[in-house]
Amino acid sequence: MSENILEIKDLTLGVTERDGSMAVAVDHISFEVRAGEILGIVGESGCGKSLTVMSLMGLLREDVKALEGQILFQGEDLLAVSEERRREINGKDMSIIYQEPMTSLNPLMRIERQVAEPLRLHGSYSREELHQKALALLTEVGIQDPEACLRAYPHQLSGGMRQRVMIAMATICSPRILLADEPTTALDVTTQAHVLDLLKRINREYGTAILFISHDLGVINRICDRVLVMYAGKIVEAGTNRDILDAPCHEYTRGLIRSIPTRDRKGKELPSIPGRVPSVEDPKEPCPFAPRCRRAMEICHREAPACTRIDQDHIACCHLC
Ligand code: SF4
Numbered sequence: 001m002s003e004n005i006l007e008i009k010d011l012t013l014g015v016t017e018r019d020g021s022m023a024v025a026v027d028h029i030s031f032e033v034r035a036g037e038i039l040g041i042v043g044e045s046g047c048g049k050s051l052t053v054m055s056l057m058g059l060l061r062e063d064v065k066a067l068e069g070q071i072l073f074q075g076e077d078l079l080a081v082s083e084e085r086r087r088e089i090n091g092k093d094m095s096i097i098y099q100e101p102m103t104s105l106n107p108l109m110r111i112e113r114q115v116a117e118p119l120r121l122h123g124s125y126s127r128e129e130l131h132q133k134a135l136a137l138l139t140e141v142g143i144q145d146p147e148a149c150l151r152a153y154p155h156q157l158s159g160g161m162r163q164r165v166m167i168a169m170a171t172i173c174s175p176r177i178l179l180a181d182e183p184t185t186a187l188d189v190t191t192q193a194h195v196l197d198l199l200k201r202i203n204r205e206y207g208t209a210i211l212f213i214s215h216d217l218g219v220i221n222r223i224c225d226r227v228l229v230m231y232a233g234k235i236v237e238a239g240t241n242r243d244i245l246d247a248p249c250h251e252y253t254r255g256l257i258r259s260i261p262t263r264d265r266k267g268k269e270l271p272s273i274p275g276r277v278p279s280v281e282d283p284k285e286p287c288p289f290a291p292r293c294r295r296a297m298e299i300c301h302r303e304a305p306a307c308t309r310i311d312q313d314h315i316a317c318c319h320l321c
Contacts, residue, residue, distance in 0.1 A: 004072075005177050005209045006033040006056065011069035013051050013060070013233075015280050022067065023280040026051055027233040030069075033177060038203050038210040040224035040241075042217050042256060046277040048233040049213045053179050056211070057096050058086045074176070091118040095170035099182040101162040105154040111138075111165055112150035118173045137168040141198055160191035164198065171202055177209040178202070184219060196223050218260040221245060226313060229253045232278050232288035239314035249316035251293045287318070295320060 011029050014022035026048040033039050041049045054060050056071055058078060071078040073089065081089075095118070098104050105114060115137065116130040125133070131150070138146035141164040154162055163183060170178055180199065184192040200223055203210050214220050220227055220241075227244045229237040229252060237250040248254050255273035275292035278284060286304040290296045299319055307317040 003035045004032040005035050005074060006211070007070070007072040008032070008052075008056075009070040009072065011052070011055065011071065012067045013048070013055055014065050014067045016063040016065075017281055022065070024067070025064070025233050025280045026055075028068070029230075029233075029235050031228055031235065031238065033209050033211055035176075036203070036207045036209055037225045038200070038212055038223055040212045040214065040220035040227045041230055042214055042220045042227060043230035044215055044273075044277050046279065047230040049215075049230055050181055052230075053096070053181050053211065053213055056179060057090060057094065059096075088122075091175075092122040092173045093175050094177050094179065095173070095175045096179040096181065097163070097166045097170050097183045099185045101159075101166040102154060104166065105162060107154050109153070110150070111152050111154070111157070114154075115150070115165060115169050115172060118169060122173050133172065134168070137172055138165070141165075141168045142194065143168075158191075159187055160194065163187060163191075163195055167195070167198060167202070171206075171208065174206060175208060177211065180210055180212045182214055183212075185214070185216075192219070199223060216260075217244075217256045221260070229256070232284060233280070234288065234317070236289065236318070237314075237316040239311065239316075243311060243314040247310070247314070249310060249314075249321040250289075250318045251295055251320070252289050253316075255292075 009030050011026060012024060013026035015025045017023050043049050051064060055066055066079050073094065112131065112134055115134040119125055119130060119133060134150055135146050138149055143149045143161060143164055157165065184195050187195060199210060202208050212220065212224055224241055226240050228235050229250065231252045237244065237253045244253060245257065248257055258271045261270060273292055278288060285291060285301055287300045290300045297319065305317050305319045307315050308321045309315050310321060
């Protein structure tokens with residue numbers, strides 16, 4: 001059995017509401033990221049994917065708190081470590097890339113300084129060594145003129161180049177795990193394909209585990225080995241890529257699959273799931289998907305569905321499974 005890099009056990013995250021009470025945004029989720037795999041988390045906006053990733057990095061907003069559970073990174077509970085230990089891990093063993101690199105790149109600092117920053121923080125290298133490492137990495141992530149890129153400021157680069165720079169920064173210390181929060185959503189289709197190929201190559205060549213977040217099951221399908229489907233703060237289905245695409249069991253997963261653009265659907269309007277994801281403060285049904293589910297039954301409004309194991313890695317939480 002492969003080693004787990006991350007084990008999330010019963011993680012529950014609460015958001016402070018206007019009246020000071022706590023609303024549950026991520027509800028007792030458990031999963032593991034295995035060494036060398038690409039695990040995807042898919043769901044619409046507001047399902048709790050990004051909050052989960054931010055909690056793994058220890059970067060939760062002030063109004064969000066971990067209420068229960070454990071985040072075990074190679075056995076060490078990240079919810080219990082000191083801030084100093086957290087700083088040692090972030091950027092070195094675990095790093096993150098975001099949807100819009102401009103929000104995390106410093107607009108006033110040249111790219112060279114930013115790419116080399118994690119190495120400066122976590123190692124002792126001369127200026128020349130830092131330059132050479134940054135140069136080699138920009139070449140590796142496919143930047144055409146890496147010397148010019150190192151001298152540039154972020155606004156002088158295209159969106160695709162900025163995302164490649166972010167990936168270089170995130171991987172310069174050879175982390176065990178890379179968290180990718182919608183890293184291709186802001187990119188055009190061609191650049192998106194290049195960035196997905198690059199992440200896949202990093203995973204295969206260096207064995208870096210990747211936790212890949214997206215609202216788009218089509219993108220998840222192109223890069224991930226296993227997939228978790230999240231809805232209203234819960235994992236409602238999990239399985240290998242094939243389990244999810246060939247034998248989806250939960251109605252939410254089926255709805256996401258129906259909305260993947262394919263060649264034969266070109267030019268046609270894609271079916272979308274009617275209704276919207278409940279917000280954290282909305283009262284929830286026992287199956288939170290019931291108000292949108294076209295196969296909802298009387299029991300779905302009365303009893304929370306248990307999670308059933310369908311196959312080795314495949315579980316689903318629906319009365320019909
Ligand atoms: Fe639909 Fe019922 Fe399954 Fe929920 S438990 S997804 S409402 S069939």
